[in-house]
Amino acid sequence: MTDATAPSAPVSGDAEPSSLFTQTNRTKRRNAAEKRFKAYGLGAIGIGILSLVVLLVSILGNGLPAFKQTYVVMDVTLDESVLDPNGNRNPEDIAKVLTFGYTPIIRGAAQNLVREMGGEVEGLTDGMIGDMISKEAAGQLRRFVLANPDLIGTTQEFKFLANGRIDGFFKGRVTMESAQIDSNVSPEQLVAAERLAEAGHLTTSFNLGFLTAPDASDQRPEAAGLGVAIIGSVYMMLVVLALALPIGVAASIYLEEFAPKNWITDIIEVNISNLAAVPSIVFGILGLAIFINYAHLPQSAPIVGGLVLTLMTLPTIIISTRASLKSVPPSIKDAALGVGASKMQTVFHHVLPLAMPGILTGAIIGLAQALGETAPLLLIGMVAFVRDYPGAPPEGLFDPSTALPVQVYNWTQRSDPAFFERASGAIIVLLVLLVLMNLVAIILRRRFERRW
Amino acid sequence: MNDMRILERDVDTNTIKFAGRDVHVYYGETEAIKGIDVDIEDKTVTAFIGPSGCGKSTFLRCLNRMNDTIDVCRVTGKITLDGEDIYDRKVDPVQLRAKVGMVFQKPNPFPKSIYDNIAYGPRIHGLAKTKADLDDIVEQSLRRGAIWDEVKDRLDAPGTGLSGGQQQRLCIARAIATAPEVLLMDEPCSALDPIATAQVEELIDELRTNYSVVIVTHSMQQAARVSQKTAFFHLGDLVEFGPTNEIFTNPKDPRTESYITGRIG
Numbered sequence: 001m002t003d004a005t006a007p008s009a010p011v012s013g014d015a016e017p018s019s020l021f022t023q024t025n026r027t028k029r030r031n032a033a034e035k036r037f038k039a040y041g042l043g044a045i046g047i048g049i050l051s052l053v054v055l056l057v058s059i060l061g062n063g064l065p066a067f068k069q070t071y072v073v074m075d076v077t078l079d080e081s082v083l084d085p086n087g088n089r090n091p092e093d094i095a096k097v098l099t100f101g102y103t104p105i106i107r108g109a110a111q112n113l114v115r116e117m118g119g120e121v122e123g124l125t126d127g128m129i130g131d132m133i134s135k136e137a138a139g140q141l142r143r144f145v146l147a148n149p150d151l152i153g154t155t156q157e158f159k160f161l162a163n164g165r166i167d168g169f170f171k172g173r174v175t176m177e178s179a180q181i182d183s184n185v186s187p188e189q190l191v192a193a194e195r196l197a198e199a200g201h202l203t204t205s206f207n208l209g210f211l212t213a214p215d216a217s218d219q220r221p222e223a224a225g226l227g228v229a230i231i232g233s234v235y236m237m238l239v240v241l242a243l244a245l246p247i248g249v250a251a252s253i254y255l256e257e258f259a260p261k262n263w264i265t266d267i268i269e270v271n272i273s274n275l276a277a278v279p280s281i282v283f284g285i286l287g288l289a290i291f292i293n294y295a296h297l298p299q300s301a302p303i304v305g306g307l308v309l310t311l312m313t314l315p316t317i318i319i320s321t322r323a324s325l326k327s328v329p330p331s332i333k334d335a336a337l338g339v340g341a342s343k344m345q346t347v348f349h350h351v352l353p354l355a356m357p358g359i360l361t362g363a364i365i366g367l368a369q370a371l372g373e374t375a376p377l378l379l380i381g382m383v384a385f386v387r388d389y390p391g392a393p394p395e396g397l398f399d400p401s402t403a404l405p406v407q408v409y410n411w412t413q414r415s416d417p418a419f420f421e422r423a424s425g426a427i428i429v430l431l432v433l434l435v436l437m438n439l440v441a442i443i444l445r446r447r448f449e450r451r452w
Numbered sequence: 453m454n455d456m457r458i459l460e461r462d463v464d465t466n467t468i469k470f471a472g473r474d475v476h477v478y479y480g481e482t483e484a485i486k487g488i489d490v491d492i493e494d495k496t497v498t499a500f501i502g503p504s505g506c507g508k509s510t511f512l513r514c515l516n517r518m519n520d521t522i523d524v525c526r527v528t529g530k531i532t533l534d535g536e537d538i539y540d541r542k543v544d545p546v547q548l549r550a551k552v553g554m555v556f557q558k559p560n561p562f563p564k565s566i567y568d569n570i571a572y573g574p575r576i577h578g579l580a581k582t583k584a585d586l587d588d589i590v591e592q593s594l595r596r597g598a599i600w601d602e603v604k605d606r607l608d609a610p611g612t613g614l615s616g617g618q619q620q621r622l623c624i625a626r627a628i629a630t631a632p633e634v635l636l637m638d639e640p641c642s643a644l645d646p647i648a649t650a651q652v653e654e655l656i657d658e659l660r661t662n663y664s665v666v667i668v669t670h671s672m673q674q675a676a677r678v679s680q681k682t683a684f685f686h687l688g689d690l691v692e693f694g695p696t697n698e699i700f701t702n703p704k705d706p707r708t709e710s711y712i713t714g715r716i717g
Contacts, residue, residue, distance in 0.1 A: 261523050331560035335623070337518065339573035339630055340550035349572070350562060 059427050066425025069207035069222065070167040071159045072133055072196065076109040078145060080153040089149045099138040102145075106130070106137050106160070114192055117199055124188040132189055134161035136216065136223035161209075162202065164222040164418040166193045170204055173417055210425060214387045215407065221418030224411070226426055228386050232302050232401030233371060233433075235393060239306025240313055240370050245363050247310075248317030255318075256325045257347050276315035283312045284376030292380060299381035300400035302390065308376045313366040320362025324355040357445040364441035368434050374405040382406050404430045469494040469634060469664040470515055475529035477510050477519070484510045487529065488690035490683060492634075497656060497665045499675035499696065502685035503711065508668045511685070512636050515666065516552035517545040533634070550577055553627035557639040559619035561611030561626070566603050569611040569622060570594060573630035589629055597625025598655050617648025624655060635659060637667040641674065653678050672712055676700050684708045 018024060023031070082101055086093050107130030114121075114129050137160040145152065161167075165185035168174035170193075179187045196202040213225025259265045287308035291297045297304050328351045336346040352359075377383070383406050390399035402410070404426060411423035470492035477485035485507045492498050500508035510519070517538065519525040531538050538548055550573075561569050570590045573579075580586035590607070594600040599621040603614070611622055620640060627635055637656070641649040656678045659665055669675050675682050676696060683693040684705075692699060692708045703709040 329560075331556060331558055332562065333521075334518070334554075334556055335560040335562060335626075336572075337521065338516070338549060338554035338556065339576075339626060340546055341572075341576055342546045345576055349576075354563065 063424030229407035235302035252321035284379030324358025499679035553632035593629035
C-alpha cells in the first residue's frame with residue numbers, strides 16, 4: 001500500500017479537491033450518528049428523571065398527610081364512681097378498671113361536647129358521636145389516670161385522636177359521597193366534625209405519634225406509628241455495622257494482600273461474587289434454619305435480623321473493599337516495603353488509609369441495601385404485630401420488634417385506606433434515613449480524602 | 453561532568469558487599485536471569501546497563517528480595533550480603549530491606565507530609581528514641597538528599613506536592629533515613645528533566661563515600677558519569693562486568709560493543 005493511488009483508486013466518492021468548508025459524506029454520516037447517540041443518552045436520562053419525579057410526587061402526595069393528624073380537644077370529667085369505685089385511690093384498685101370502663105366516659109364527654117355546640121344534626125345518634133373519637137382514646141385516658149390518681153373526680157382537658165375516617169375527611173380522603181356508602185362513617189358525623197372544627201375543638205397538627213408510637217390494630221389506623229419499626233431497623237443496622245464491616249474488611253485485606261493465589265482462593269473469590277447475587281430471601285431461609293431453629297435465638301428479634309442482613313451485606317462490602325484496595329497504586333506498596341515495612345505495616349499504614357473512602361462508600365451502600373431489605377425479615381418473623389418497644393441494647397436486641405420496610409409491607413396489606421397513607425409516610429421516613437446515610441458517607445469520604 | 457572523567461577516575465578496590473553466584477530467576481516458566489555471577493563492592497557505584505527486558509531490574513530487585521512480593525517469581529543460586537546468604541530461611545526480608553534501601557523508577561512519596569515521609573522508616577525501625585532524635589534524622593537525611601534547603605520551611609506540606617525531581621530526591625532521602633548499607637536505584641532519573649538528573653547524579657556521587665550504590669540505567673552517559681563499575685546485561689545473561697572506563701572504551705565482548713555504540717538495544 002502506498003499513498004500514491006491517485007488516478008486508479010478515487011477516494012470514497014469525492015474525487016474533486018475538497019474544501020474544509022464543505023462536509024464530506026463520511027463526516028456528515030459520522031456527525032449524524034453522534035447526534036443520534038447524544039439524543040439516545042438524553043432520552044435515557046430524561047426517562048430516569050421523569051420516573052424519579054413521578055415516584056417522588058406520588059409518594060410525597062400519598063405519604064405527607066401521614067405526618068399530620070386530626071385531634072379532638074375536649075373536657076372529660078374523671079368520674080370517681082366509675083374510675084375508683086372503692087374511693088381509696090389505691091393504684092391496684094384503679095388498675096382493675098379496664099379500658100372498657102373508660103370508654104363510656106369518653107363517649108359521654110363527646111356527646112356533651114356536640115350537644116353543647118347546639119344545632120342538632122339530624123339523624124346523629126349518641127353512638128355515632130362516640131365513634132368519632134378513636135378507640136385509642138380509652139387507653140390514653142387510662143394511662144393518664146393511672147399516672148395521676150389524685151386528679152380523679154376533677155375535669156381535665158384532653159387531646160384525643162379523632163377516628164381515622166374523620167381524620168381522612170379533613171385530609172380529603174373521605175368525602176360526603178364516599179361516607180354515604182361507607183358503613184364505618186356517616187355524613188352526619190362529618191357534618192358534626194365540621195362544626196367541631198369551626199368551634200376549634202377539632203384541630204389538625206403535626207403527628208409526632210407517627211414516628212414514636214407502636215403499630216396499631218386494623219380498627220385504629222389513626223394510632224399506628226413507626227416507633228417500634230424505627231428502633232428495630234436501627235438495632236439491625238447497628239448489628240450489621242458491628243459485624244459486617246470488620247469481618248468484610250478483614251476478609252478483603254486477607255484475600256487481597258496476604259492470601260496466596262491458588263485454586264482455593266479462586267474458588268473463594270468466585271463464591272463471594274456468587275453470594276452477592278443470591279436472592280435475599282434465601283438468606284432468610286438460612287437465618288431461619290440456623291439462627292432460629294438450630295441456635296434457638298428468639299424470633300422477630302433484631303439480633304437475628306441483623307445477622308441475616310450481615311450475611312447478605314458481606315459480599316457487597318468485600319467486593320467493594322477489594323476493589324478499593326486494588327486501586328491503591330502499587331508504587332506506594334513498593335515504597336513502604338522498600339524502607340523495610342512489614343506486609344502488615346504496609347497495609348495498615350499506607351494501603352488501608354488510601355482505600356478508606358472506597359471502603360466506607362461500599363459499607364454504606366451495603367448498609368442502605370440492608371436497611372431496605374424486606375424478604376429475609378419476613379421469614380424470621382419480623383412481620384409480627386409488635387406493640388411493645390424493645391429494650392435498650394444489648395438485651396433489647398433479643399426483644400421482638402419489626403423493621404421499617406416490613407412495616408410498609410404490613411400496612412399495605414390492610415384494607416383501610418388510612419393505612420395506605422401511613423405506608424407511604426413510612427416510605428418517606430425510610431427514604432429520609434437513606435438520604436441521611438448517604439450524607440454521612442459523603443461527609444466521611446471528604447474527611448478521609450482530605451487526610452490523603 | 454563530561455565523559456572524559458571516566459578515564460581519569462580511579463577504581464578503588466573495596467571489600468565485596470554483595471556477591472551473586474549462579475543466580476537464576478524464573479517468572480513462572482520463563483527464565484529471566486540465566487545464571488549470573490557478580491561481585492558488588494562496598495563504597496562503589498555499580499551501574500547495570502542493557503536493553504529493555506534484559507533482566508537488570510529483576511536482578512536489582514533480587515538484592516533486597518522485593519521479588520518476594522511477586523507470587524510466580526522464583527530465585528535459585530546464592531546471593532550473599534557481607535557473606536550471609538540473603539535467601540536463607542532464617543533471613544527476614546523486612547530486616548534485609550532496612551539494610552538495603554531502594555529508590556524506584558517513578559518517584560513514589562507517601563501521600564503524607566514531607567516530614568512523615570522521611571520519619572516513617574526510622575519510626576518503624578525504632579531508630580529514634582525521642583522527638584528530637586527523629587527531627588535530627590529527618591534533617592540529616594534531607595540534607596544528604598540535597599533537598600533540605602528547598603523544603604525546610606514546609607516540612608508539613610504533602611510530599612506529593614513537590615516537583616518530580618524534588619520528589620525523587622525526597623525518595624532518596626527517605627531511603628537514606630533508615631541508615632542502609634546499600635542503596636539500590638532502579639532508573640532513578642528516567643522521569644526527570646536534565647537539571648534534576650544532574651542534581652540526582654551529583655547526589656549519587658556523594659553517597660558513594662558512605663554506601664554501596666547499585667544503579668540501573670538506560671542512559672549510557674549516565675552510567676559513564678556516575679559509576680565506577682558497570683555490568684552489561686543482555687537477554688538474562690551478564691555479558692560483561694568490569695571497571696566502567698574499560699567497558700566503555702575497550703569492551704571485550706562484541707555484544708557490549710554493539711550496545712554501547714548503539715547497534716543493538
